Amino acid sequence: MPSKKHIISDLGEKKLIHRIIKKTHNLQQDYYSKHPLIKKSLGDDAALMDLSEIGPSKNFLVVSSDMLLAKTHFPSQMSPRERGWKIVTVNVSDISAMGAIPQGLILSIGLPGDMEIRQFDELMDGVLEACNYYHIPLLGGDTNESSQMVLSGTIIGSVEKSKALMKSGARPGDIVAVSGDLGLAAAGFEILLSSTLDQDKIKSILPEKIIKKVIQKALKPQAKIKEGIIAAQSGNVTALTDITDGLASELEEILKASDLPLGIRIYEDKIPLPDEVKKIGEFFSKKPLDMALHYGEDFELLFCIKKDALASLKDKIKLMVVGEVTSTGNMEIVDKKGNINILPPGGYQHLEG
Amino acid sequence: MPSKKHIISDLGEKKLIHRIIKKTHNLQQDYYSKHPLIKKSLGDDAALMDLSEIGPSKNFLVVSSDMLLAKTHFPSQMSPRERGWKIVTVNVSDISAMGAIPQGLILSIGLPGDMEIRQFDELMDGVLEACNYYHIPLLGGDTNESSQMVLSGTIIGSVEKSKALMKSGARPGDIVAVSGDLGLAAAGFEILLSSTLDQDKIKSILPEKIIKKVIQKALKPQAKIKEGIIAAQSGNVTALTDITDGLASELEEILKASDLPLGIRIYEDKIPLPDEVKKIGEFFSKKPLDMALHYGEDFELLFCIKKDALASLKDKIKLMVVGEVTSTGNMEIVDKKGNINILPPGGYQHLEG
Numbered sequence: 001m002p003s004k005k006h007i008i009s010d011l012g013e014k015k016l017i018h019r020i021i022k023k024t025h026n027l028q029q030d031y032y033s034k035h036p037l038i039k040k041s042l043g044d045d046a047a048l049m050d051l052s053e054i055g056p057s058k059n060f061l062v063v064s065s066d067m068l069l070a071k072t073h074f075p076s077q078m079s080p081r082e083r084g085w086k087i088v089t090v091n092v093s094d095i096s097a098m099g100a101i102p103q104g105l106i107l108s109i110g111l112p113g114d115m116e117i118r119q120f121d122e123l124m125d126g127v128l129e130a131c132n133y134y135h136i137p138l139l140g141g142d143t144n145e146s147s148q149m150v151l152s153g154t155i156i157g158s159v160e161k162s163k164a165l166m167k168s169g170a171r172p173g174d175i176v177a178v179s180g181d182l183g184l185a186a187a188g189f190e191i192l193l194s195s196t197l198d199q200d201k202i203k204s205i206l207p208e209k210i211i212k213k214v215i216q217k218a219l220k221p222q223a224k225i226k227e228g229i230i231a232a233q234s235g236n237v238t239a240l241t242d243i244t245d246g247l248a249s250e251l252e253e254i255l256k257a258s259d260l261p262l263g264i265r266i267y268e269d270k271i272p273l274p275d276e277v278k279k280i281g282e283f284f285s286k287k288p289l290d291m292a293l294h295y296g297e298d299f300e301l302l303f304c305i306k307k308d309a310l311a312s313l314k315d316k317i318k319l320m321v322v323g324e325v326t327s328t329g330n331m332e333i334v335d336k337k338g339n340i341n342i343l344p345p346g347g348y349q350h351l352e353g
Numbered sequence: 354m355p356s357k358k359h360i361i362s363d364l365g366e367k368k369l370i371h372r373i374i375k376k377t378h379n380l381q382q383d384y385y386s387k388h389p390l391i392k393k394s395l396g397d398d399a400a401l402m403d404l405s406e407i408g409p410s411k412n413f414l415v416v417s418s419d420m421l422l423a424k425t426h427f428p429s430q431m432s433p434r435e436r437g438w439k440i441v442t443v444n445v446s447d448i449s450a451m452g453a454i455p456q457g458l459i460l461s462i463g464l465p466g467d468m469e470i471r472q473f474d475e476l477m478d479g480v481l482e483a484c485n486y487y488h489i490p491l492l493g494g495d496t497n498e499s500s501q502m503v504l505s506g507t508i509i510g511s512v513e514k515s516k517a518l519m520k521s522g523a524r525p526g527d528i529v530a531v532s533g534d535l536g537l538a539a540a541g542f543e544i545l546l547s548s549t550l551d552q553d554k555i556k557s558i559l560p561e562k563i564i565k566k567v568i569q570k571a572l573k574p575q576a577k578i579k580e581g582i583i584a585a586q587s588g589n590v591t592a593l594t595d596i597t598d599g600l601a602s603e604l605e606e607i608l609k610a611s612d613l614p615l616g617i618r619i620y621e622d623k624i625p626l627p628d629e630v631k632k633i634g635e636f637f638s639k640k641p642l643d644m645a646l647h648y649g650e651d652f653e654l655l656f657c658i659k660k661d662a663l664a665s666l667k668d669k670i671k672l673m674v675v676g677e678v679t680s681t682g683n684m685e686i687v688d689k690k691g692n693i694n695i696l697p698p699g700g701y702q703h704l705e706g
């Protein structure tokens with residue numbers, strides 16, 4: 001009776017991950033009694049390992065893994081070189097969200113047997129271009145045959161134990177800020193995924209420079225590694241994550257990760273939505289705000305910052321304040337008229353995407 | 354002109370990996386000038402990282418990644434739980450081949466959206482059963498939708514800097530030994546992949562106990578982590594690798610990794626080929642010897658051992674001597690009549706499998 005079957009796409013990615021974490025918590029209890037940190041960081045942007053046992057260290061090892069699949073993650077226009085760049089960037093972004101310094105990348109790949117060697121070389125050129133850009137070595141990996149391209153990266157980094165930044169840690173009164181404009185990558189993907197007819201239309205409406213900018217942002221994003229490291233060193237950031245699934249989804253993650261009954265209030269007119277996002281959103285009749293709240297892919301960072309430290313941190317990195325941490329227990333967005341509305345988490349769900 | 358296209362399946366996995374390593378060597382030269390170890394271990398069973406820069410340590414961090422795909426690696430009879438067990442085992446085996454102690458696993462998975470939640474839970478049960486068996490935590494990972502099941506693991510371990518064992522390091526006169534019987538997994542896969550008619554036939558010829566044993570070996574292999582650690586601690590093992598692609602292929606890896614013009618001579622009558630492998634091989638008209646030389650999947654270890662230390666190491670771990678390291682530059686096998694023949698490397702090629 002197929003209709004009776006419970007399948008994982010009914011759950012979606014977040015519930016599936018929650019299910020894995022719950023099961024892991026149950027089955028690895030014995031381990032956690034000796035290693036509480038492992039339990040604490042499971043489900044964060046990256047895992048934190050205390051290396052003290054294998055040698056004294058003032059640092060945590062920071063490890064994270066991200067997989068990209070052709071059908072789910074790569075628009076057809078994305079070149080092999082851009083795909084190679086992106087698998088490195090998504091992984092680096094995960095540890096930048098811990099304030100960590102990247103130390104190396106492992107890459108396992110599955111490729112169609114009929115992939116041209118020329119394309120394969122371009123893919124690896126993109127991987128190594130990104131590794132060199134982020135100053136990390138490619139440490140190793142595995143190659144396999146796969147009907148569709150699968151790129152699975154694991155990034156290894158380090159962060160001073162006292163400085164590591166997790167999703168948890170925000171406090172009422174903290175300032176909520178992002179590291180840059182939101183929605184640009186979403187705008188780029190809208191164009192890339194649209195019909196050639198629409199593409200011709202929008203090219204006739206908007207200057208080429210703008211089209212190029214948003215498509216570049218979609219095809220070749222850059223992880224905010226410097227900003228993460230500075231945030232961690234400052235000691236004034238209470239929670240940090242990278243915005244891969246949209247601002248709303250990441251704000252929810254911050255609330256969920258906290259032991260306190262936190263709330264967050266953001267302000268529509270403070271969200272950094274560039275004109276090009278508004279124009280492109282309107283062209284495709286998408287609400288520009290949704291492209292910032294529910295799309296992601298910009299790889300900007302989301303900070304919770306001690307109020308009195310905002311100014312000093314602003315001198316060091318680009319920060320755009322979008323709201324504050326509250327104790328209401330709600331996620332709220334204040335619209336341009338000043339009305340307070342509940343902000344639905346939503347966010348991009350890979351298993352549904 | 355498709356006929357003119359050069360595609361990666363023309364190369365096969367080993368040439369493809371060699372291509373990646375060569376390109377990486379070219380593009381990351383600047384990095385290697387400061388970190389020669391990273392260059393040295395690229396292409397070995399696992400990467401070695403010197404953590405001194407992020408805190409003093411008497412240990413190397415050992416990192417390796419292995420990906421398994423349903424179509425390429427999993428016979429249909431393999432249960433979700435067995436698949437989960439195997440992705441952990443193949444990764445643990447890679448660092449056992451460095452003499453390392455496993456410290457944690459990262460797992461990224463791609464799954465069909467219509468996979469039953471029940472099966473998903475079994476998959477994760479297998480992963481966590483294996484993690485607990487090898488005493489490692491599941492550190493994190495990523496989930497995605499994929500047309501076929503993709504499991505990509507990254508294992509992190511540690512080994513004393515002075516004890517780490519690589520493929521390089523063998524010296525003429527060293528004893529070549531393996532950690533256990535060879536060909537059992539191959540025999541199991543022969544049965545699993547055969548027609549139901551053949552399966553019924555062989556079940557009528559061989560005792561159920563034997564069938565169960567070889568199938569178990571194929572579906573639920575175990576990494577020889579203890580043997581690797583003891584080998585490293587002994588200080589008397591000069592080279593170590595795990596046998597995943599067949600004895601011949603791994604012997605070739607040992608020769609390639611050496612700076613010396615080494616040769617290896619093994620003896621047909623010394624290769625531990627259990628009777629069940631001979632019987633099953635003959636039934637499927639496969640040369641039993643080939644099942645040991647060119648199949649792998651047993652996850653046994655291959656040791657090169659200082660001659661005078663063999664006895665003391667034999668007291669601590671199971672060792673089966675198969676030959677010795679020479680300086681002839683050739684891979685040789687001595688047949689049962691005493692004739693010396695050249696041993697072709699061959700081995701299982703994932704991209705052709």
